[in-house]
Amino acid sequence: MTTADYATYIAGLPRILAGAAVLFRDDDGRVLLVEPNYRDGWALPGGTVESDEGETPRQGARRETLEEIGLDVPPGRPLAVDWVPGTARPPIVAYLYDGGVLSAEQIKAIRLQEEELVSWRFVPRADLPAHLLGALGGRVLAALDALTTGTGPVELENGTPVA
Template identity: 75%
Template sequence: MTTTQDFATYLAGLPRILAGAAALFRDADGNVLLVEPNYREGWALPGGTIESDDGETPRQGARRETLEEIGLDVELGRLLAVDWVYHGPEYPPLVAYLYDGGILTANDLASIRLQEEELLSWRLVPREDIPEYLSGSLGLRVLVGLDMLEEGAGTAELENGQRVG
């Protein structure tokens, strides 16, 4: 029989894995909404870390982060991709969920309010320019997400931004 102490020790010995969720928003022309964080170089999607201590789900996390970061409270669409991202032994692996944020209207875009504590700016970027703004697995994940929207169904399983399975 396993005691609570044994189980706690077992859990403490498991590998640490981070989980994040983001929303893929587009305008009527198909341009992707990106945000510019002030705490690191480069651009990102609205989204962030899932608060698992509160029992938050990936979908709830993406919606909460969207509201916090850009001031839009949007019912998210389907799950476009799940990405297992491994950067090497110095960082824990990340499971990244990507949801369809939908198409933003001119009114939606005009109502964007950036979370000043975390973001410097936002912009709409055409598909062909995504690799210039989003490097590595994030850029690949966004491109696959756009492909999934074009295909109209399903969720892509990714490893470091590359389709598998």
């Protein structure tokens, strides 16, 4: 296969997007959520993996966390991987990492990326479905279950565990 043939082959392959986020908690087990200004609902610190630049999901999660909330925290173990189909976009593979329990000093150091985020808060598990829309809500609940049981990462499709 020539270089041109290989390039044509690669260009014809299906495309997917990748996202990565970090699940941070406080001493009471509440989850840190951020409120974006560009869409409805809340989110976790995270975003698109810059795969064209050679970035891995773990690197993307760390970079996005630093950009969005000003904390440079190495992501812990993976908690969930979610395949989220799209209609107006390619499917997304969403990686969710454990960020651990933030210290009082880390919480005081949170600084929002004002270009994209309006606010942040810690939310108890019972209130997460009201804040997290679509597959993200199921993804976060499955990740919390993986933390509680010591299992994981959990494989999900559109926020639902795969049987």
